Structures are given as C-alpha cells and as structure tokens.
Amino acid sequence: MNGELYRVVRTALAEDLGLVGDLTSQVTVPADAHGTAYVVAREPGVLAGTAAGEATFAEVDPSVVVDWQLRDGEAFEAGAVIGSFTGSARSILTGERTALNLLGHLTGIATRTAGFVGLVAGTNAVIADTRKTTPGLRALEKAAVLAGGGVNHRFGLHDxxxxxxxxxxxxxxxxxxxxxxxxxxxxxxxxxxxxxxxxxxxxxxxxxxxxxxxxxxxxxxxxxxxxxxxxxxxxxxxxxxxxxxxxxxxxxxxxxxxxxxxxxxxxxxxxxxGALTHSVRCLDLGLDLRDLGPVTTPAS
Structure with missing residues (x-):
C-alpha cells in the first residue's frame, strides 16, 4: 500500500505544483511564518485517508507535524476536529488541497459504505466493492471501503x-x-x-x-x-x-x-x-488556520 499511496500523492502534487511550485504562497506568505491548520468536518461522516494526508506532507515538507484526533473507520459529527498540520505556513498551504482532496474523497467512500453496512445490520450479508474504481486510486479506494466496514471484492483481473x-x-x-x-x-x-x-x-x-x-x-x-x-x-x-x-x-x-x-x-x-467508489460524493472537510507564528514585516 505504501508504494501505491506515494505514487498517488506524488502524481497529485505534480499536477498542482508543476515545475515552479506554489507561486501564491511564495509571493504572499513570509518564509518564516509558522502555524497550525486544523482539519474540520463540515458534515458528519466516517473517516478514511489519514495515511494520504500524512504522505502529502511527507512529500511537501517532512518537518510539518501531522496529528490526527481520529483514526480511519471512526465516525464524527459536523464541526469535529479530525486532525491538524503544524509547521511552515507555506508548506501547509502548498499541501492543503492535495491532502483535502484525498481525505474528502476517501472519507466519502468510507461514509457511504458505512451507511450501506448499517442498512443490512442483523443479516448475514456483507457489503463489498467492485472494480468500478477511479483509475490509479484502486488501492486507496478499497482501503476506504474497509474503513467503512465493507469488504473487498477481487482487486483486479489477476487475482x-x-x-x-x-x-x-x-x-x-x-x-x-x-x-x-x-x-x-x-x-x-x-x-x-x-x-x-x-x-x-x-x-x-x-x-x-x-x-x-x-x-x-x-x-x-x-x-x-x-x-x-x-x-x-x-x-x-x-x-x-x-x-x-x-x-x-x-x-x-x-x-x-x-x-x-x-x-x-x-x-x-x-x-x-459499484457506487461505493464510482459515483461517491467527496465529503466536505475544511482546513481552518490558527496560531500563526512569526511574520516578517518590511522595515519602515
């Protein structure tokens, strides 16, 4: 899973950063600014994808400290603080969208899976995924199904x-x-x-x-x-x-x-x-910035 995870994260970051990186943060945020950004749920759900959040900042800036308040598979309500990223403000802003894209997508899968699992509670049936996954994201999406309480069907044509x-x-x-x-x-x-x-x-x-x-x-x-x-x-x-x-x-x-x-x-x-993965809605997770550290200001 680690190899697949980092392949996905590197591809996503390459799409975002191109050859020159995060132009907006480089221009608008001082290099020595530090802070903490909190991942906050805008709606209830079941968490998945924390490893993707960690991998994102491991690639962007390993000095950013990632701290999760919840683990994959745990349910949360709207307004819950799921985790935080602490470190360079530029690095947090650079990794923000990739981390939230993956977290929201995978949490959406886990949340819908958990909903189906709850609907068949008390029967002998289990809820399984299919091969109708997003190209390139199959390993991550199937892990999210497991986080939601489902089971995995075959991984591919080969097994x-x-x-x-x-x-x-x-x-x-x-x-x-x-x-x-x-x-x-x-x-x-x-x-x-x-x-x-x-x-x-x-x-x-x-x-x-x-x-x-x-x-x-x-x-x-x-x-x-x-x-x-x-x-x-x-x-x-x-x-x-x-x-x-x-x-x-x-x-x-x-x-x-x-x-x-x-x-x-x-x-x-x-x-x-198939709808667990092929047409799932990304869960709404936001990043709230607090505790902004030293900011260099120009001399008057």
Whole structure:
C-alpha cells in the first residue's frame, strides 16, 4: 500500500505544483511564518485517508507535524476536529488541497459504505466493492471501503476468475465456458460465475452436481445473481443452499440504499455495489488556520 499511496500523492502534487511550485504562497506568505491548520468536518461522516494526508506532507515538507484526533473507520459529527498540520505556513498551504482532496474523497467512500453496512445490520450479508474504481486510486479506494466496514471484492483481473455475461456470450454459452473452467482453472484460484436467470443457475448447479457424482471437484465457488429482485434472489439462494457443495451467493446490479435491505433479507452472503467508489460524493472537510507564528514585516 505504501508504494501505491506515494505514487498517488506524488502524481497529485505534480499536477498542482508543476515545475515552479506554489507561486501564491511564495509571493504572499513570509518564509518564516509558522502555524497550525486544523482539519474540520463540515458534515458528519466516517473517516478514511489519514495515511494520504500524512504522505502529502511527507512529500511537501517532512518537518510539518501531522496529528490526527481520529483514526480511519471512526465516525464524527459536523464541526469535529479530525486532525491538524503544524509547521511552515507555506508548506501547509502548498499541501492543503492535495491532502483535502484525498481525505474528502476517501472519507466519502468510507461514509457511504458505512451507511450501506448499517442498512443490512442483523443479516448475514456483507457489503463489498467492485472494480468500478477511479483509475490509479484502486488501492486507496478499497482501503476506504474497509474503513467503512465493507469488504473487498477481487482487486483486479489477476487475482480471481469472475465469469460475466459477456464472457458467456463470447465464449459460446454457459456449459462450454464451464468446460473450459474445469479444464484450465487452478485449484488455487477462486471461480465465480454471474448468472442472469434462475435457469442459468440451475444449469450451473446441475453441472457441478454431475461432477461431484463422478468423483470430481466442483468448478464454481461463488455465484453472482445479477439484477434480481428480492423474491427471485430468495429462490436462487434456496437453490444454492440445496446444492451439495458450499457456494457463496453474491447479489449485484443497481443496488441503492432503498433496495439493499430487501436483497440482504433474501439470504445472500455478499452484496457488491459499484457506487461505493464510482459515483461517491467527496465529503466536505475544511482546513481552518490558527496560531500563526512569526511574520516578517518590511522595515519602515
């Protein structure tokens, strides 16, 4: 994570500073001015991204002291002081926007995730992210989902097999795809298959039932029931639970705060939500300056 974090921070600072740095602060703020800037919440939320704030000032000016009053995963109310940056006033101003951009974005993800987690409390369902992340920010965004109480789906195309409808369509159909999975998937790689209908689910379960009756291992470890309502999901869950081999049941597709509880009550294990990362709103965090230190004034 540290390598990914510093890559993101350096890229963000390079966008802001260009080749000459912070022109405004260099011209308007004396070099020996020092102070403390407090990160203050303008609205309630769940914190994420403190490491990004620290990394920003480690790059801008390592002498700036970063002090957090809260940790990632902790909830706060509007007006709460989340942390502070103390040191060179120029350095604080130079790093301010990068630090707040990352903090606000990641805290927005953690906050929305926590909201979904609260809505399914008391069920067996967990809230998961997807690969619908901001390019270049995936590691940070998935960490923010964890801070909000969610779980991470696969990180990328490289760490699990997830067969989607387009794979089935371009692969010649569900059974031919299952045959290829049986022939080529490693026993160390998890396999999930998305189905759009209960008929497809029945075909998948029958396929693995036949393999088990022949003394061979099942192919599928998880099924994704896509864009199904609570009643259809409940039927799908019942079909999977009657299957001899354990299979994780995931629901996905257009999940909203108004619908997530019904999906969880249908008995699924995982509810994956792309909106946790692809359309989240940046939480409003501000930087309040106080305790300005010595300021050099021109001689009269």
């Amino acid at each position: 699990a097999i997830l067969v989607k409808d387009n794979h089935i369509g371009l692969g010649g159909g569900l059974v031919p795809v299952l045959n290829r999975l049986a022939d080529h998937a490693s026993h160390l790689v998890r396999v999930e298959v998305e189905v759009d209908t209960l008929d497809q689910l029945a075909t998948l379960l029958k396929y693995d039932d036949q393999r088990r009756s022949d003394g061979r291992p099942p192919v599928v470890h998880a099924v994704l029931l896509d864009n199904m309502g609570p009643d259809e999901l409940a039927q799908g869950v019942a079909m999977v639970r009657a299957h001899a081999a354990p299979i994780v049941v995931e629901a996905s597709g257009g999940v909203r705060e108004e619908t997530v509880r019904g999906l969880a009550d249908a008995g699924v294990d995982v509810i994956s939500i």
